[in-house]
Amino acid sequence: MSLETVRKVVTAGFSISIGAAMFGIFFGAGNEQLKSYALTIAIVSLLFTMAVIMKWARCPWCGGSLLRGFFKNKVCPHCKRDLTTGKKKKGHGGRGRK
Numbered sequence: 585m586s587l588e589t590v591r592k593v594v595t596a597g598f599s600i601s602i603g604a605a606m607f608g609i610f611f612g613a614g615n616e617q618l619k620s621y622a623l624t625i626a627i628v629s630l631l632f633t634m635a636v637i638m639k640w641a642r643c644p645w646c647g648g649s650l651l652r653g654f655f656k657n658k659v660c661p662h663c664k665r666d667l668t669t670g671k672k673k674k675g676h677g678g679r680g681r682k
């Protein structure tokens with residue numbers, strides 16, 4: 585699964601979870617069954633999202649965790665490789681000796 589897909593899944597998962605929780609709070613007042621149903625959806629999608637993050641929010645090159653700045657990182661904070669292309673950031677000339 586590509587990081588782009590993971591980001592989309594995580595965004596959708598959080599949206600569903602928050603949406604279901606809101607639904608339960610606003611429309612579930614006085615209706616215990618509807619409320620518990622909405623909250624179950626919220627918790628399940630939240631757990632699902634967490635599982636996706638735990639499993640796939642990693643650098644494809646070094647396996648380092650990308651929990652920090654997951655949505656904005658373009659370069660891995662561990663190995664400094666571009667998360668989509670795998671190329672090292674330009675600038676420092678690597679370890680080559682003259």
Ligand SMILES: [Zn+2]
Pocket residue numbers: 643644645646647648660661662663664665
């Ligand atoms: Zn990395």
